[in-house]
Amino acid sequence: MATALVALLIGLVDPLLHRIEFISYDMLMELPGVLLRGAGDARHPPSGRLDPARLIQPLNESICHAVNLLPLLLLALLQQCRPRRFHVHGLWLLPLPMLVTGLALALWQLWIPTVGLSIGLVTGWLLTRNQELRSARMALQHERGQADATLQAITDSVITVDTGARVQYLNPSAERLAGHSLAEARGHAVGTLFQWDEPDAQTLEQALAECLQERRVVQVGLALRLKAPQGERQVQIIASPVFERQIESGLSGDRLDRPLRRAPADHDRDRVTGAVLALSDVTEALRAADKLQHEATHDALTGLPNRALLSDRLQHAVLGAQAGQRSVAVLFIDLDRFKRINDSLGHRHGDAVLKEVASRLQQCCRAHDTLARWGGDEFVVLLEDVPSRDAVAARAAQMIDSVTLEFAIDQVEVACGCSIGIAMAPQDGVAVDALLAMADTAMYRGKSRGGKRFEFYASEMPSWTREWLALETRLRHGLETQSFVLHYQPQVNLKTGQLVGLEALLRWRQPDGELWLPGRFLPVTEETGLILPIGEWVIREATQQLARWRDQGLPLVPVSVNVSTRQCLDRRLVQVVAEALLCSGIDAGLLKLEVTESTAMADLGHLRGLLVELRALGVQVAMDDFGTGFSSLSHLKHFQIDQIKIDPSFVRDISRDANGAAIVRATIALAHGLGLPVVAEGVESEEQMAFLSAHHCDIAQGFLYARAQDSDSVASMLSLSLATGTPLQSSTWQAMPEQPARIETATAAPT
Structure with a gap:
């Protein structure tokens, strides 16, 4: 250590030593003693022990310059090998030149200048430290800039x-x-x-x-x-x-030029x-999420809840009704004659009608009731906590009155009604789908009775069962396989007994040969819409049969075809009739379309226009089931009809029921006053025929004269009755037993 101190002292005057050729090592060792004595040490310098032979040789000057480069090389080497630890070990390198010089003096009497080495080492360490600080500062500024840019963006x-x-x-x-x-x-x-x-x-x-x-x-x-x-x-x-940031100093062993990191949370120290x-x-x-949710559960046109939301609310309402002994009503609403409005005025006006109807129905609902659009022109109302059926009936009547009021759309007066079917829970059931199906069935019952009315579901109403679905499929195939046939029931002049007309009645031939009467399948055709294609087939087949009889040279009489309410509301009816007449080539006067009174009252304006178009074709029109629709007699004069048919229910008891007899007499007098012939349906006895003849009824139809016959039997009838003038009597024409004419004439046609 003393040698190191001496080397340090000599190093301080190193710039002068290169001028000294040599110095005695013993003299050099005298210096610590002198210095120590000056500090109070009692020792004397060992001057007596000087050995002139032990001389110190200074290092060659050229080699000194090379040695002075060693600190820089050493710094560079350490920086590359241990960059993260250099600023710790760099401080320990500072005394290294003096230690090396002392070791050289002790062993080889060789003097190595230390000032250059020390200055180089210190300078290199300071430069390196400064570079580290600058790098750390730049890294910190870079990270801060990135953080600021991120926070700004x-x-x-x-x-x-x-x-x-x-x-x-x-x-x-x-x-x-x-x-x-x-x-x-x-x-x-x-x-x-x-x-x-x-x-x-x-x-x-x-x-x-x-x-x-x-x-x-x-x-x-x-x-x-x-x-x-x-x-x-x-x-x-x-x-x-x-947490408080921990930036390690140089003693920590971490570099300052690394990105600063937030110290991990330490519950004890941070x-x-x-x-x-x-x-x-x-x-x-x-x-956006609310909008998507609303679109998924609400109708886009009216903004009302859709089927999905209605079903969910109905499920909760039924559960609440079961738990709290309350009643829930489901009202299925279908607009009357909306298709005509939509087709004639366009979809834009049709959409406006739907919006207006939705607004009116909403005004009839309470705050906690649900009005939903089911699809097309159908709506469903869910009434919760209803006290009684009477309250539901009153609400349904209010809705019908509200919808029926005329309103203007783009200066066009529009009027439409609605039919409502009602099902109650838990009285009628608690299954959501079943309740909706019941209300739908009741609604169609109301439509079949003329519309603009409401009907409560009754257990005797037909329901959608597997048998109905299978029957629908078979009906569709029936059109494709031509399994439908027409039978014809004669109409007889009461004065002469001559055949003056035929009514076409639909039959469905089964695979085993059995013929089904319309009462067994027409309700399904009404529900499914198959009534339209089947009704078109009946019109075409009746005109084609007239053409075949004509080609056989048989005398012809008018054939009556029943048309249903849905057919009358379909704008294609006139086109279908015109095409059938054109294809068959028969005289239009030989085709007579029968429209029920309830159909006429369902849409007076539409029917009036329809009759005008049909009459323009030359087709005759008869009003069927007169007296059952409770129509105003003042409306009768506005309809261009050619014949009035009295419903069988009035004819059945005319010999025993004074009221029925009075209605028949009044109908005959009314028709004759308008210049129209009268047909009495369901004539089955001589007493009935005598009463009708006595009151000047024109034509009779019923089992008294003949049952419905196939086309071949009718051909013989035409040939015999018209060619020979033979009156038509029940004893003359015998047919296979069928159900009474009352049901036959009321339900036979696709109405």
Whole structure:
């Protein structure tokens, strides 16, 4: 160690030593003694022990210059090998030149100058340290720039608060959301920075306190509402604690030029200095989600709940009714003559009608009732907590009256009615699909009775069962396989007994040869819409049969074909009739279409126009089942008809029922007053025929004269009755037994 100290002292005057050729080592060793004695040491320098032979040789000057480069090389080597530890070991390299010089003196009497080495080593270490500090500063500035750029660019609002929940930092998004700059907001409580609803303000305060006290990230699950300059916004909040940053010094072993990192949370050592609040504005996202949810559960045109939402509400209502002994009513609503409005005025006007009807129906509902659009021109109303059937009936009548009122669309007066079917829960059932099907069935019952009325479901009504679905499939195949046939029932002149007309009655031939009467399958055709193609087939087949009889040279009489309400409301009816006449080539006067009185009353305006078009073709029109539709007699004069048919229910008891007889007499007198012939249906006895003849009824039809016959039997009848003039009597024409004419004539045609 003494040698090292001497080397250090000599190193201080090293620039002069290169001028000394040599020096005695013993003399050199005298120096510590001199210095120590000057400091109070009692020792004397060992001058007597000087050995002139032991001389110190200075290192060659050229080699010294090379040796002075060693510190720089050593610094570079350490920097490359242990870059993360150099600023620790670099300090220990400073005494190395003196130690090396002392070792050379002791062993080889060789003097190595130390000043150059030391200065080089210190200078290199300082330069390296300075470079590290500059790199660390640049890295810190780079990371800070990246962080600032990120905070400037993100749409989330970032707010930094201290442990007292006072604002320390706002990024631009937070400034815009709060409507305050950072300078204005700094130091203010974060709770006062925004206008929160009271519950939301408490939620924010609780989340922030939990974050600071429990030293963990807290995420608020629900979106909070606040009032911003842009209006009310909804935000989701995440609160994250900020711990005191630990930047290691040079003794820690970490480089300063590495990116700064937040020290991990240590509950024992780290100190929480505040929290960062990240506010994500989810207003638009929630609006979009609400919009998608609304579109998934509501009708796009009317804004009403759709089938999915209705079914869900109906399920809950039924469960509540079962638990609380309450009743629920399902009203299935279908608009009358909407298809005519839609086809004649266009879909834009049709949509306007649906919107207006939806608005009117909504006005008839209570706040907790549900009005839904089922599809097309169908609506469903769910009435909860109904006290009685009478209350439901009153509500249904109110809806019918409201819809029936005329309204203007683009200066066009439009009027349409509606039919309503009603099912009650739990009285009729508790299954959602079954209740809807029951209400639908009751609605079609109302439509079949003329529309603009409501019907409650009754257990005797036909229901959609597997048999009905199978029957529908068979009916469709029946059209394809031509298994439908027409039978014809004669109409006889009461004065002469001559055949003056035929009524075409539909039959369905089964695979085993049995013929089904219409009463067994027509309800299904009405429900499924097959009534339209089947009705078209009946018209075409009747005209084709007339053409075949004509080609056989037989005398012809008019053939009557029943048309249903749905056919009358279908705008294609006139086209179908015109095409049938054109294809068959028969005289239009030989085809007579029978329209029921209830059909006429369902849509007076439409039927009036329809009759005008049919009469323009030359086709005759008869009003069937007269007296059953409760129509106003004043409407009769507006219809261009050629014949009136008295319903069989009035003819059946004319010999025993005075009221029925009076109605028959009045109908005959009314028709004759209008210049129209009268046909009495269901004539089965001589007494009935005598009564009708006595009161000047024109034509009779019933089992008294003949049952419905196939086309070959009718051909013989035409040949015999018209060619020979033989009166038609029941004893003359015998047919296979069928159900009574009353049912046959009432339900035989596809009505």
